Amino acid sequence: MTASASWTARDAAAVWHPFTQHATWTGDDPTVVDRAEGPWLWDVDGRRYLDGVSSLWTTTLGHGHPEVNAAVAAQLARLDHATFLGATHTPGIELAETLIALAPKGDDPELTRVFYAGDGSSAVEAALKIAYQYSTQTGHPRPKFVRLDHAYHGDTLGAVAVGGHELFHEAYRPLLLETIGIASPGDRVHDPDRLTTAVSHLESVMHEHGDQVCAIIVEPMMQGAAGMLDHDAEFLRTARRLAYTYGALLIFDEVATGIGRTGRMWAAEHAGVVPDLLTCGKGITGGYLPLSAVLAAEHVYEAFLSRPGDRSPRTFFHGHTYTANPLCCAAALANLRVMGEQDVVARAARLGDRLGKLLEPVAAKDGVVEVRRLGTMIGVEVAPNGDRTGFRVCRAARDRGVWLRPLGDTVVVMPPLTLGDDEADLLVDALDAAIDEVLA
Numbered sequence: 001m002t003a004s005a006s007w008t009a010r011d012a013a014a015v016w017h018p019f020t021q022h023a024t025w026t027g028d029d030p031t032v033v034d035r036a037e038g039p040w041l042w043d044v045d046g047r048r049y050l051d052g053v054s055s056l057w058t059t060t061l062g063h064g065h066p067e068v069n070a071a072v073a074a075q076l077a078r079l080d081h082a083t084f085l086g087a088t089h090t091p092g093i094e095l096a097e098t099l100i101a102l103a104p105k106g107d108d109p110e111l112t113r114v115f116y117a118g119d120g121s122s123a124v125e126a127a128l129k130i131a132y133q134y135s136t137q138t139g140h141p142r143p144k145f146v147r148l149d150h151a152y153h154g155d156t157l158g159a160v161a162v163g164g165h166e167l168f169h170e171a172y173r174p175l176l177l178e179t180i181g182i183a184s185p186g187d188r189v190h191d192p193d194r195l196t197t198a199v200s201h202l203e204s205v206m207h208e209h210g211d212q213v214c215a216i217i218v219e220p221m222m223q224g225a226a227g228m229l230d231h232d233a234e235f236l237r238t239a240r241r242l243a244y245t246y247g248a249l250l251i252f253d254e255v256a257t258g259i260g261r262t263g264r265m266w267a268a269e270h271a272g273v274v275p276d277l278l279t280c281g282k283g284i285t286g287g288y289l290p291l292s293a294v295l296a297a298e299h300v301y302e303a304f305l306s307r308p309g310d311r312s313p314r315t316f317f318h319g320h321t322y323t324a325n326p327l328c329c330a331a332a333l334a335n336l337r338v339m340g341e342q343d344v345v346a347r348a349a350r351l352g353d354r355l356g357k358l359l360e361p362v363a364a365k366d367g368v369v370e371v372r373r374l375g376t377m378i379g380v381e382v383a384p385n386g387d388r389t390g391f392r393v394c395r396a397a398r399d400r401g402v403w404l405r406p407l408g409d410t411v412v413v414m415p416p417l418t419l420g421d422d423e424a425d426l427l428v429d430a431l432d433a434a435i436d437e438v439l440a
């Protein structure tokens with residue numbers, strides 16, 4: 001028995017995995033990851049794979065970067081954990097200052113405050129609660145959220161409610177917040193006029209429900225987990241204008257798109273639009289430790305300051321035991337510092353262009369529906385050919401030394417932002433051959 005088979009059997013006897021159907025889990029021959037370095041993963045049998053999805057879209061600099069490792073080790077030796085309730089600490093303060101300096105800039109509003117959370121879903125959850133409470137503290141309660149069809153914002157109840165996956169809504173419907181779904185501006189399969197459809201849908205929804213809507217939530221430029229559905233910057237400008245007109249907040253969920261992934265630090269920059277709340281996670285620590293944040297506009301923050309004569313406290317009732325854990329903040333600070341020193345966002349833009357060029361012949365293949373890309377956020381949609389085509393393509397790529405993960409029949413390609421040319425070639429060659437094998 002291989003080490004992988006033995007560990008998989010032990011896993012199956014004890015572990016319950018996220019978003020996983022355990023009736024078929026062991027049959028899927030999961031990879032038992034043992035160690036990692038740079039863009040490479042090794043399994044417990046010593047097989048090496050290129051990490052083509054950055055360990056779920058996180059490892060901006062690759063694994064084991066010496067400066068990030070050193071920063072976390074130094075922080076561990078100094079202060080492992082301290083509460084952010086009633087106390088503060090230097091890495092938490094420095095990281096907030098750094099994020100504010102990096103925040104997307106425009107005419108208005110200005111993102112000036114940072115609220116920490118633990119992962120993408122809990123950043124979204126915090127943003128939703130902030131938006132609702134903001135409405136109660138600045139005018140009247142507005143219980144509705146406007147969301148996009150196909151959106152993915154996480155798996156906590158609020159995040160599920162503002163997502164656009166019918167499957168997830170169905171499973172938890174009685175527990176969900178009130179939301180209004182808008183046609184996705186990225187939905188090219190169902191609607192060639194997707195941008196105008198989405199814009200007019202949003203306009204009519206805001207016209208009808210505007211004074212009940214506390215926020216419009218959008219993954220800017222690219223709906224990631226929907227299968228990499230890119231959309232036009234014009235949609236974001238429309239959402240910004242309508243949010244102002246109707247007194248709702250605009251939330252950009254940059255958990256996937258942020259921290260250089262789309263070739264800019266923030267996807268919002270492609271549109272020149274600044275939201276009132278911006279969530280980020282995934283790449284913030286470069287994949288080293290779990291952390292996320294909500295960047296908030298000053299006017300939002302101010303609505304939470306108590307005033308003489310208030311009948312109820314304006315406190316934001318939210319926070320967790322490990323909020324702003326110092327190790328996580330130190331990892332994020334080191335990741336963002338190295339990214340700045342090595343101009344990693346510009347490198348990501350160049351890498352994205354190179355991958356785009358390499359994928360042109362793949363896009364032209366029979367059986368490849370479309371390649372969608374913004375920076376290094378890439379989806380290669382293949383036509384179904386039997387069951388779980390996307391999954392089988394990823395398995396065939398794994399046989400060729402490249403680890404990928406699909407979203408349905410869209411194969412996600414989201415490598416570390418610092419991927420080298422040879423590794424980019426290997427990734428695309430393996431994907432190309434895997435598609436040929438599965439679609440043959």
Ligand code: PLP
Pocket residue numbers: 119120121122124152153154155219224225253254255256257281282
């Ligand atoms: N928001 C977006 C846009 C995401 O893509 C994801 C995860 O893929 C999340 C939120 C949830 O993040 P997490 O899985 O860290 O909770």
